[in-house]
Amino acid sequence: MTELARPSIDFPSGRASALSRLWILTRKELWSFLVNPTSWLILFFFYLYRGIETYNLVLALRDGGDADVFGMQYLAGSSTYWAVVLLPSLLTMKAFAEEKRTGSLELLMSSPIQDHEVVIGKYLGSLLFFALLWLPTMLLLLVLQSPLFLDVQLSLTQVSVGYLGLFLLGSLLVSVGIFTSSLTDNQLLASLASMLAAYALMVFPPQLAGDQTTVDSSLLPMVIEQISVIQHLGSWFFRGLIDTGHVFFYVSTSLLFLFLTTRVVESRKWR
Amino acid sequence: MAMKQGFGRGRRAMIGASVLASIVVALLIWAFANYIFTRPQLRTSFDLSPGGQFTISPATQQLIASLREKNSILEIDTLFVPRNADEYGLQESLLGLTKTLLGRISYLGGEKVRLKHLDYMRNIEAVKRGGPMQGLNVIRLRYGKRKRTLSLLMQTADGRFRSDLADIQNPDSQGPKNPGQASRPVMRAYKGEEALASALKELLSEEDLKIYWVTSQNSLRPESPPMSSFVRDLTDNGFLHALVDLENEAVPEDCDVLFLIQPGYELRPDSLERVRVYMESGGRVLMTVSYDVNEARQGAPQVSHRGLLQPLGLSLGSSMVLNGLPDPAGGEVRYRDPKCRILQIRRGGLNRNHPVTKPMAKSQRYVDLFQAREIRFADKRPGGLFADFLLHSNRYTFLESLSPNKPRFSYHPGVAGGLVGPKTVAATIELEKKGRFALVSGLCLIMGLPGQAGGFYEGNRDFALNVVNWLVKRDRLVTVRSRDYRASRLEVSLQGLTRIKTFLVILLPLFFLGMAFFTLFWRRRA
Structure with missing residues (x-):
């Protein structure tokens, strides 16, 4: 990252300015994404793939297909899952690993700023960019339902709930990515670890559950149900259903990984 | 490095141990909180789907709640075979709605309800283990010795599609296309809850x-x-x-x-x-x-x-x-x-x-x-x-x-x-x-x-x-509540398709590619 691309960091001190410091950090992270050609290239490939996928979906449903199915499949396409696995890791791999490698982390830490503020700032920056990445897909849906394209009334409430689910899953995976990035100074390794974690979260619960979906009081099925992010998305959020148990899982797990990241960042002081 | 020099070995071990302990405590709190918040008593769900499709009626909820007082377990197996592209939307729609509905029933029934979703193409062994099939694309309900089978989606000899869980409008293959009639089968109304509640009531009947x-x-x-x-x-x-x-x-x-x-x-x-x-x-x-x-x-x-x-x-x-x-x-x-x-x-x-x-x-x-x-x-x-x-x-x-x-x-x-x-x-x-x-x-x-x-x-x-x-x-077995589910349908003209293709596959990705070049150029210039 060049100096020019980065906004000047002038952290205000004092307890009351904690939010300001957080905002500055978040803005810095977000800005670093926006002025990076790689970010736009990622968007190019993502939207190209998604465009082809959406076009194929329209082809499949164009003759009397159910508009609600279109709305749901638009969200639940393979590009969504690929994006959910790949993007958080790509966005967060630099968060700490790059700063560690270049030594700029020590510089950042010597500023009047708390460790957890750095972690939250980087997390929010990555999460905001992740959300920005999805924003055009939402706008696209609004455009697509116009008379010029599909001329159909989609259930936007249902779609919005689907996006909420994506956002929650994104927030969890971004926090995982931030955590893996804090563990190493190798970006590639951080990214790979984060991808593997995301992939495992998507693949293992259905494998563990086998072909049986049970709401049971015994521990294992309950744990499987609670971590089955694919099922949460496909059977709940994308259908317009919100379960407070699922929301709690995403929020609490994100917080847990942020806490772990803070501990890792702090550990450099005493290791 | 200055910091590292400031801590002795013993102190570092102490700090490390306390950090480790705090991590363990955090993990325990996380696990416990998740355990608590997954309890049905503390869970709430909101149905923001069109027409509240997944809001189970109080009568059906009562019916499912009555399962808790019984000894037997209700087993519900969904067995389906993916269909070809012609029925893609229909089957997706039916399966999706049904799986979610069954999930809700299972959720309400707790440990008294067991669900299985068997995709024939992916679970051939599991399907075989289930014993002889009456057919594919069905939902089988078993309660004690009683059982019922509902057809999820089936094609009759004349090529028409039918389902126990939905009213399906079939295209008119012989006559002229009726106004508003699609050339592919479409779901006109979903009535999964009615059909399942009706089946459940029959299974629960003891006389x-x-x-x-x-x-x-x-x-x-x-x-x-x-x-x-x-x-x-x-x-x-x-x-x-x-x-x-x-x-x-x-x-x-x-x-x-x-x-x-x-x-x-x-x-x-x-x-x-x-x-x-x-x-x-x-x-x-x-x-x-x-x-x-x-x-x-x-x-x-x-x-x-x-x-x-x-x-x-x-x-x-x-x-x-x-x-x-x-x-x-x-x-x-x-x-x-x-x-x-x-x-x-x-x-x-x-x-x-x-x-x-x-x-x-x-x-x-x-x-x-x-x-x-x-x-x-x-x-x-x-x-x-x-x-x-x-x-x-x-x-x-x-x-x-x-x-x-x-x-x-x-x-x-x-x-x-x-x-x-x-x-x-x-x-x-x-x-x-x-x-x-x-x-x-x-x-x-x-x-x-x-x-x-x-x-x-x-x-x-x-x-x-x-x-x-x-x-x-047995009037209580004569169920059913009405539910309106009518999604609007896609009817895309050839021009519309071309517009969508141009916009989605060409213009939008090109915009992002342009932005990539722009930032690259801007940064180099800066």
């Missing part, structure tokens, strides 16, 4: 009731091939079967319901008297009368409704819908013609004079009686009981009770959606002495189309069982 099948009058017996699916379902739902020859014996006292299915000729005086005595003592009778088109064309005598009903003190109403098939006696059959004794509506033979069917014939639309689900309570009329076969379109209702105080139903062709969906095809009559009588307009409505793949009833299973349950006064 065994006896059906006597009339063997005289050349009626169909339970072992007759067309009745096999119906009989199997009745048995699964706690009915026992026995035979009675009305020409030689009276209706036995333990008869809970008397079946007179498809009599070949009208009741003889002694048989008639036995039925009358049975009905007057509070008996229940199910009668179906069908008209065989081919036999009628060959001049074979056909039993008439009037001939069967009038001796029992029942009369037919003028709303009876008749078709315009050539009468065996010759000449064009006309509406209200005494010779016209057929209740049958087929697309090929719509009566162009009947006030109900005339507009259908004109608009090239037809009534699909095989989807019929509704029975109706007939009004009492002075001078006897009155059976009226109404052709009533109420898409989302299986059974509707009409109060005599309410105005009579008036059918208005042309009202949106009026010609599709379930139709009233049976009259149910409450007799003076607590007896009940149900007249179903055709055998096909009880047993479905003969010779169809899998032998399912398709759309009529619930209807048939509802009628029988109503007869034996």
Whole structure:
């Protein structure tokens, strides 16, 4: 990252300015994404793939297909899952690993700023960019339902709930990515670890559950149900259903990984 | 580095241990909090789907809650085979809605409900382990020894798609495309909760009731091939079967319901008297009368409704819908013609004079009686009981009770959606002495189309069982609440497709590529 691309960091001190410091950090992270050609290239490939996928979906449903199915499949396409696995890791791999490698982390830490503020700032920056990445897909849906394209009334409430689910899953995976990035100074390794974690979260619960979906009081099925992010998305959020148990899982797990990241960042002081 | 030098080895170990402890505590808190918040008591869910599709009605919730008090576990298996692209949207839609609905039922039922979703292509071994299949694309419900199967999506021999969980509109392959009719099968209404609740109620029923099948009058017996699916379902739902020859014996006292299915000729005086005595003592009778088109064309005598009903003190109403098939006696059959004794509506033979069917014939639309689900309570009329076969379109209702105080139903062709969906095809009559009588307009409505793949009833299973349950006064088993689910449909023109392709596949990605070059250029310049 060049100096020019980065906004000047002038952290205000004092307890009351904690939010300001957080905002500055978040803005810095977000800005670093926006002025990076790689970010736009990622968007190019993502939207190209998604465009082809959406076009194929329209082809499949164009003759009397159910508009609600279109709305749901638009969200639940393979590009969504690929994006959910790949993007958080790509966005967060630099968060700490790059700063560690270049030594700029020590510089950042010597500023009047708390460790957890750095972690939250980087997390929010990555999460905001992740959300920005999805924003055009939402706008696209609004455009697509116009008379010029599909001329159909989609259930936007249902779609919005689907996006909420994506956002929650994104927030969890971004926090995982931030955590893996804090563990190493190798970006590639951080990214790979984060991808593997995301992939495992998507693949293992259905494998563990086998072909049986049970709401049971015994521990294992309950744990499987609670971590089955694919099922949460496909059977709940994308259908317009919100379960407070699922929301709690995403929020609490994100917080847990942020806490772990803070501990890792702090550990450099005493290791 | 300065920091590292500031800590001694022992202190670093101490800090490390405390950090480790804080991590362990955080993990424990996280696990405990998640455990607590997954408890059904603390969980809340919000249904923001169109029309609240997944909001289970209080009646169904109560039904599911009653499972908790029982010993058996309700097992629900969904077995499906992915279909080809033609039915892609339909199957996706049906499967998605059904899986989510079953998930909700499982969620409410807790440990008393076990769900399995078996994708045949991915779980062949698991499917095989499940034992012999009655068919694919089904939902099997098992509760103790009782079981029920609902068809998720099936294709009949004529290529039409049917489901127990939805009303499906099939494209018209033979005639011209009707207005608003797609060239692929589409779901017009989803009624999964109704079908599952109905099935569940039947499974939970604990009493065994006896059906006597009339063997005289050349009626169909339970072992007759067309009745096999119906009989199997009745048995699964706690009915026992026995035979009675009305020409030689009276209706036995333990008869809970008397079946007179498809009599070949009208009741003889002694048989008639036995039925009358049975009905007057509070008996229940199910009668179906069908008209065989081919036999009628060959001049074979056909039993008439009037001939069967009038001796029992029942009369037919003028709303009876008749078709315009050539009468065996010759000449064009006309509406209200005494010779016209057929209740049958087929697309090929719509009566162009009947006030109900005339507009259908004109608009090239037809009534699909095989989807019929509704029975109706007939009004009492002075001078006897009155059976009226109404052709009533109420898409989302299986059974509707009409109060005599309410105005009579008036059918208005042309009202949106009026010609599709379930139709009233049976009259149910409450007799003076607590007896009940149900007249179903055709055998096909009880047993479905003969010779169809899998032998399912398709759309009529619930209807048939509802009628029988109503007869034996298991009114609580006659379920169903209506639910409106109508998604708008995609109809994309070729120009629209081109626009979408240009916009999604070319312009939008190019914009992002342009931004990549712009930032690169800008950074280099800076």
